[in-house]
Amino acid sequence: MHMARMHPALPLVLLGLVLQTAAIIKFDIPRPDPFLDPRNDPYNPLKYIASNTLTGISVALVLIVAVLQTWCIKRWGARWMSAMTIGAYCFAIGLAFRFGLAIHPQSKGIYIVEYLFVVLSPCAFIAADYVLLGRVARHVQADRHLLVSPRKITLVFVSSDITTFLIQAIGGSISVSANDYDRALAGSRVFLAGLTAQLLSFSTFTCIYIRFLHRVRKYEPKAWAMDQDKKWYESWKSLAVVLFISCMGIMVRSIFRVIELSEGFQGPLTTSEALFYALDTLPLFVAIVVYVPFWPGRLIRPQENPAQNDAVIDSEKVSQDEKATA
Template structure:
């Protein structure tokens, strides 16, 4: 995740450099230093609209099925739509720190909730549809472990970003490495989750069960499909950060939408058509309520 501190530091440095060399050159703004482009207001509005539609439909699914444990998905989608809409005033006021911070936070943080939804879904699927022995990790603990992992890697990224704000060149380089390392660890953590899902699938198949012939098989398919979409976004973020501030991916808005926003939208929209609780098959009352909050 991009660090607000390091961005402000680079902006201040750029402004100082511009003022000291040629007073006729416009002072660089936060947006121009970070993105090197002016956000397209029309595209931002369309993206925000699509996420609002997705949010409404997900809320309808959630309330219709009384799936309160899944609130994190439509709520995060709503916040992300706000983040896209904030790109419109950000383009109009490119040096407004409050607008920039809100836009960044509302587009960077919600994906963590999308991943959390998949973690929770996996645990409930194992308990309610198949058997706990198919999971490497206790299904009741999967969401807890992976959410803790995400929080830990997030803090690592924050620490690295804070070091980037230092005027010390060594600290700046180390901070960038720590920031990238945290993002790589986060991506590897989610990759392990995908392996966990695939492992469960293989064990189920090895027992002679064909998920495609089971009512709950749709849950496995949606988990695979949405997780793959989310992984595309994770890999994009790693490559983007590895290129550094001013890299090709970061300075071309089309990639932000094509490799970040679109995969996430596709991933969460899968649940609009295939809301998971419609495919749950509780075996016993104990299993049915084992994961109730």
Template sequence: MMVLVSRSYKFWNYTPSIAAAVIFILLFLTLTVLHSWKLFKTRTWFCIAFTIGGFFQIIGYIGRAVAHDNTTTMGPYIVSNIFILLSPTLFAASIYMTLGRIIRCVKGEHLSVIKVSRLTKTFVWGDVLSFVVQGNSSALSVLGYDTWSKVAVVGGLAIQLISFSIFWLTAIVFKNRIRRSPTPESVQTGIPWQKSLYMLYTVSALIMIRSIFRVVEYVLGNDGYPLRHEWTLYIFDSVPMVIVMVVFFVWYPNKLQRNADFEGGIPLTRSYSNLHR
């Protein structure tokens, strides 16, 4: 007599903690509500992507909570991985646009390494490329191409790291140049451009640390320490992203001049801004 044995593939090397997932659901829910309130109150529409990134985090950790009792189900695994993975890419879009807004605000276009009309487009489209490459990893994983899925994730994260490195260099060079040759607008006390720059340095560094962790995680694979120990995700990804949302909210870039925002920005954002003026 033939005995049929059903085998279930476990997508996790551990059982995801429902307590940790719920804690971060509540944290990201609170922060996303605050960002949504700030967004609509100040009409700082270029921060829409950042707020959507908060919703991505909520969805991702809901996936982890559901996976606690469904470690052999593909759905929660994919939802958790893809939404948590892509959220910082949306944060980055608003971060990149903030730098262009700062430079225009203090009339420092001539001090920028990259022409300001191209600066936002360059970084945002690089961010879009990173988003698409990482996003395709889930489709490849579902189709059974695990190796190519890993390549897609690492490739997308590499694009993100390169973009942030160039972004950091651009911001630092601009800061040094405007210190040596300040514009009349840069010495006005009503324009908090220096605080905004420090905010960008902080959130960019946190996202870079998180991206480096993710690269290491995927390179080491399922047998590596990060994917076998859940605490690494929360320490090197979850906590830094909470801090990013807190820092961006506290030093929200709504006080920068409105007319510095969308000139030379991406078309969709520019149109949305004009619609609400």
């Protein structure tokens, strides 16, 4: 794809890959008896042995979503959603490295790759949601009900996402590659600051989105009734619901990560595999899988322009009136 046409959020994903690769300092030699007592093993960063069954299921599901989204882009377009698709591939890669941790639970190198891919990939999901709101607002011709213009919504929040992404990448790289407690603590605090800033930014975005839907429903009955002649799964309101569900999934995951990091790397949330899948992987999976049956490129077609359609209808009515008068 030509660089000028690339989605503005894609470079952050590519930059993430560079940072994640650069963060791999070394692979520690596994200590004796890594499976004897993982909970109290000082060299096991997870404090448990990753389940290959859960890893296999999660990798397969996320990878299926990524492939289906790739097909949707080729079938219906909406390349501006490709940040989410690339993020899904990266997320699947991160989860796949848990297979390595199941074999070598004490390997810091494998843990670094797994951790950074898993915690940074959702930034791409967030960026895609930011862009989508502007597209939806323009599609229903209700830009004025956003606090700022769709273009500024995308620019401001994607810029915020990139900034918080970089903060998290730096903090995460420092913390997971540290060989002493003080350095690890400093890195985790930097990462927590970036994650908290991202949560605040995304919460603001979600509030703006909810306000937008409320105002369109209240003040724009024509826009709200748009697509009423179509089936419910082809209506723009279906896409609006999907965006809200995606936001909620990301919100649950973000809150979980903030609380998790505030407890430190040895807290009950960090060392629980069940909570990792229930409050991190599952919400993120929901946030991306909901777009597969309601792909934005299928519901927001480039050639559709409600204002032009209305003009054509009005013109036809005028012609009919003139003929009736004659």
